[in-house]
Amino acid sequence: NAGVTQTPKFQVLKTGQSMTLQCAQDMNHNSMYWYRQDPGMGLRLIYYSASEGTTDKGEVPNGYNVSRLNKREFSLRLESAAPSQTSVYFCASSLLRRETQYFGPGTRLLVL
Amino acid sequence: AQTVTQSQPEMSVQEAETVTLSCTYDTSESDYYLFWYKQPPSRQMILVIRQEAYKQQNATENRFSVNFQKAAKSFSLKISDSQLGDAAMYFCAYSPGNQFYFGTGTSLTVIP
Secondary structure, eight states, X not given: OOOEEEEOSEEEEOTTOOEEEEEEEOSOOSEEEEEEEOTTXXXXXXXXXXXXXXXXXXXXXXXXXXXXXXXXXXXXEESSOOGGGOEEEEEEEESSTTSOOEEOOOEEEEEO | OOEEEOOOSEEEEETTSOEEEOXXXXXXXXXXXXXXXXXXXXXXXXXXXXXXXXXXXXXXXXXXXXXXXXXXXEEXXXXXXXXXXXXXXEEEEEEXXXXXXXXXXXXXXXXX
């Protein structure tokens, strides 16, 4: 039982490049989330998926897109990376909305 | 706007002593959940304790307990018998529904 997994662990991009961050959970959770964590700002919600087939914007969605591929997987895509997107990205899942979230180990992204 | 405020960026405590971390939140909702998460240097987010707003009794998990004051919108975390392994960033979080809102964190140092 791996919980929530994220790939890659670390990535360096050049401005304008695109990439997809992958997230998967094996806990049969309904809800999944993407956050970014910046120094001094805590975690901010980018997008979430309350259930399979639905996605909604969070607090800071600009510059990102998401796909809830199936119940297990929720990917985050940067179409044209910018230095302001340098951050640590966390994926999380919960059985139901408002319930305890379980987090992946995070992805460090550096955009040059 | 939904906001979570942690007014103590840094705290320190002597090993075996007790420390209290503060958290206040702003909401017009009556039904919501509150959480404290711990983030050690490994960066993994770990749930410490959870409180449902409809419950008047304060949640307790071993050495961790909360003081939930709904009218004051206050949710503090008390760590008793502090241990070296308690050193970490602590984040308070609030969830009224689909979204989660995190505070900016309190860095806790445990002094041997």
